[in-house]
Amino acid sequence: MGGPDRGVDLAQLVDACAQWCEQVNARAHRETGVAPIARLAVERGHLHVLPTDPHVAALGEERLVNDDQTVRFGSVRYSTPPGMIGHEVWVRVDGEELVIAASGDLAGHAGLVEVARHRLSTPGNPRIDLSHYPDHPQDPDGSPRPPRPKGRNDAEKAFLALGPGAHAWLVEAAAAGAQRVRSKMTAAIELAALVGVAPVDAALGVAATAGRFAEGDLLAIVEHRAAGDSITALVVPDEDHSAQPGTSAWAAFGTRPEVDPQHEEEVF
DSSP states (O other), X not given: OOOOOTTXXXXXXXXXXHHHHHHHHTSOOXXXXXXXXXXXXXXXXXSOOOOSXXXXXXXXXXXXXXXXXXXXXXXXXXXXXXXOTTOEEEEEEETXXXXXXXXXXXXXXXXXXXXXXXXXXXXXXXXXXXXXXXXSSBOTTSOBOOOOOOOSSHHHHHHHTTOHHHHHHHHHHHHHTOXXXXXXXXXXXXXXXXXXXXXXXXXXXXXXXXXXXXXXXXXXXXXXXXXXXXXXXXXXXXXXXXXXXXXXXXXXXXXXXXXXXXXXXXXX
């Protein structure tokens, strides 16, 4: 007999087996002439009632949920739902998945319930379900979620209400260490009252992208856009391009003066 087809998913194999069992159990048996599923209905009357909770051996291995809301199995971290930190759970392998079960008191149910199920992984590749961390700063696709500023007073709320450009400007201005942020936020609100919210919010987005947080930058961008000029070529300030005269005049400071051998006097 050949080995199993690695191209067949284990879940598909389990479904195929379940379908096969339904077919043979619904077919009349050769000896009894009765379908096994019909005999089972009669035999159930002679079976004892199972306990509410299964035997611990059937649940797998005990694990303690760590402070990062994960359990370790096979040197791999697997996440658990909120409220499990510091509690004992059970883990077991079911095919190609790891099943995590816990007391119903933690999950809001009676008895023992399954609280999480992960695909098995290898060391160095944890299995983290982001739905287990609703307050974690990440999007469902796993990419970092940008900070979302929240207004603490009416002025800040009015500024953030301008739109996504205002949000981006505030985040980038804080990261760049911009000065007089509050006064510039107030100026943006006043400018929006004069020219409209949409152009000011768009200009704030441009300023955030270009790193323009100086006095007058926002008004200059608004006027630039109002004139119909293109903003596709954004200029980001850096240390390589400066309007300052520089310090080249100090390059010779501290060096020995040259001596003219003809006159034997110092020449500066």
